[in-house]
Amino acid sequence: xxxxxxxxxxxxxxxxxxxxxxxxxxxxxxxxxxxxxxxxxxxxxxxxxxxxxxxxxxxxxxxxxxxxxxxxxxxxxxxxxxxxxxxxxxxxxxxxxxxxxxxxxxxxxxxxxxxxxxxxxxxxxxxxxxxxxxxxxxxxxxxxxxxxxxxxxxxxxxxxxxxxxxxxxxxxxxxxxxxxxxxxxxxxxxxxxxxxxxxxxxxxxxxxxxxxxxxxxxxxxxxxxxxxxxxxxxxxxxxxxxxxxxxxxxxxxxxxxxxxxxxxxxxxxxxxxxxxxxxxxxxxxxxxxxxxxxxxxxxxxxxxxxxxxxxxxxxxxxxxxxxxxxxxxxxx
Amino acid sequence: xxxxxxxxxxxxxxxxxxxxxxxxxxxxxxxxxxxxxxxxxxxxxxxxxxxxxxxxxxxxxxxxxxxxxxxxxxxxxxxxxxxxxxxxxxxxxxxxxxxxxxxxxxxxxxxxxxxxxxxxxxxxxxxxxxxxxxx
Numbered sequence: 001x002x003x004x005x006x007x008x009x010x011x012x013x014x015x016x017x018x019x020x021x022x023x024x025x026x027x028x029x030x031x032x033x034x035x036x037x038x039x040x041x042x043x044x045x046x047x048x049x050x051x052x053x054x055x056x057x058x059x060x061x062x063x064x065x066x067x068x069x070x071x072x073x074x075x076x077x078x079x080x081x082x083x084x085x086x087x088x089x090x091x092x093x094x095x096x097x098x099x100x101x102x103x104x105x106x107x108x109x110x111x112x113x114x115x116x117x118x119x120x121x122x123x124x125x126x127x128x129x130x131x132x133x134x135x136x137x138x139x140x141x142x143x144x145x146x147x148x149x150x151x152x153x154x155x156x157x158x159x160x161x162x163x164x165x166x167x168x169x170x171x172x173x174x175x176x177x178x179x180x181x182x183x184x185x186x187x188x189x190x191x192x193x194x195x196x197x198x199x200x201x202x203x204x205x206x207x208x209x210x211x212x213x214x215x216x217x218x219x220x221x222x223x224x225x226x227x228x229x230x231x232x233x234x235x236x237x238x239x240x241x242x243x244x245x246x247x248x249x250x251x252x253x254x255x256x257x258x259x260x261x262x263x264x265x266x267x268x269x270x271x272x273x274x275x276x277x278x279x280x281x282x283x284x285x286x287x288x289x290x291x292x293x294x295x296x297x298x299x300x301x302x303x304x305x306x307x308x309x310x311x312x313x314x315x316x317x318x319x320x321x322x323x324x325x326x327x328x329x330x331x332x
Numbered sequence: 333x334x335x336x337x338x339x340x341x342x343x344x345x346x347x348x349x350x351x352x353x354x355x356x357x358x359x360x361x362x363x364x365x366x367x368x369x370x371x372x373x374x375x376x377x378x379x380x381x382x383x384x385x386x387x388x389x390x391x392x393x394x395x396x397x398x399x400x401x402x403x404x405x406x407x408x409x410x411x412x413x414x415x416x417x418x419x420x421x422x423x424x425x426x427x428x429x430x431x432x433x434x435x436x437x438x439x440x441x442x443x444x445x446x447x448x449x450x451x452x453x454x455x456x457x458x459x460x461x462x463x464x465x466x467x
């Protein structure tokens with residue numbers, strides 16, 4: 001791998017080439033740049049984004065302790081057995097107090113140290129609240145462009161409404177554990193609505209089949225209850241899996257493959273546009289903040305924030321004023 | 333973001349099953365503002381080096397209470413160098429006899445921490461000695 005030197009664009013090109021040629025250290029370094037929003041990362045993503053799009057991006061989400069990491073480990077084994085390469089982006093939360101994080105997802109994914117077809121990367125959420133890190137989608141694009149067949153995006157342990165992963169992934173797997181709630185839980189809005197596949201994990205526990213039956217009964221697609229343009233016109237598959245033993249994992253992989261094959265015909269264009277919108281919106285927000293934090297605008301920005309903090313103005317008026325200030329900067 | 337957190341791998345090489353210390357340290361370093369990758373028990377040197385490479389960590393912390401440190405730690409250091417990760421800071425914690433400290437340093441270990449070490453000491457050592465990687 002080449003040592004840092006040259007312009008960001010040159011370093012980005014060197015890293016991107018090396019990563020695509022199979023240099024794992026260059027790939028790891030590139031992911032660090034992406035996480036840190038460096039100039040190199042931006043240049044590299046510009047090169048890599050057009051080369052991405054071939055991988056199957058699979059989101060794995062669910063409440064803490066449902067078994068996401070264990071299921072990801074089981075999926076890695078199954079995917080390797082079918083000859084496919086796998087990258088994992090595993091997100092754990094950052095402390096809102098110290099900024100530190102304990103990234104523990106690798107504990108369940110130990111067996112692949114000498115397998116070049118597996119690459120696992122832990123990411124701290126760094127204050128991002130939607131279940132992923134702000135840079136997880138970009139990290140997935142890097143893996144995609146580096147040639148991995150499948151990219152598994154494992155979210156932080158989620159509550160009911162962290163649905164961001166659905167926009168980041170082609171196929172979203174929502175994990176539930178048995179006996180986590182009754183039918184009313186299954187008809188609440190949120191996480192379960194974005195599931196393409198619902199997995200009831202810990203299938204060896206009593207109640208797993210019952211939980212699956214309740215979910216199957218209640219997860220009627222919105223289309224059937226009156227709205228044809230609902231968020232998901234499909235009834236999600238509900239599978240019972242025991243990730244720890246691998247029971248049900250081949251069936252899950254088959255369901256993932258089926259969803260991808262179907263999706264290519266049906267929902268995929270809309271899903272891809274939604275993902276594009278989410279990505280562009282994120283960069284747009286970032287760019288706006290960067291410009292508002294530029295030396296010439298910092299006093300205006302700080303003053304506006306201070307006035308909102310003191311309730312002298314409202315956030316809407318402040319945002320409009322800042323947009324107007326940006327416009328004035330722009331005018332010749 | 334220039335002020336990004338340092339990333340630390342905490343691993344237990346070998347067969348000893350006493351991971352309380354490693355977990356307390358991982359948690360403590362989290363509270364000190366580090367991003368800590370905890371890989372758990374029974375790691376081979378190869379597993380540790382693969383994790384360090386994929387995670388692009390700044391620091392590798394090894395916890396050993398079994399007495400096997402003179403076998404396992406130099407192997408980790410050798411393999412780190414072989415993978416081009418010679419600039420990663422390596423620290424060892426556990427029951428390390430005084431006589432072994434110099435040989436471990438010669439093998440590539442920068443810090444050796446025994447019983448009674450505080451989290452703050454380890455955190456300060458990392459902040460003073462790790463070189464954050466930038467691409």
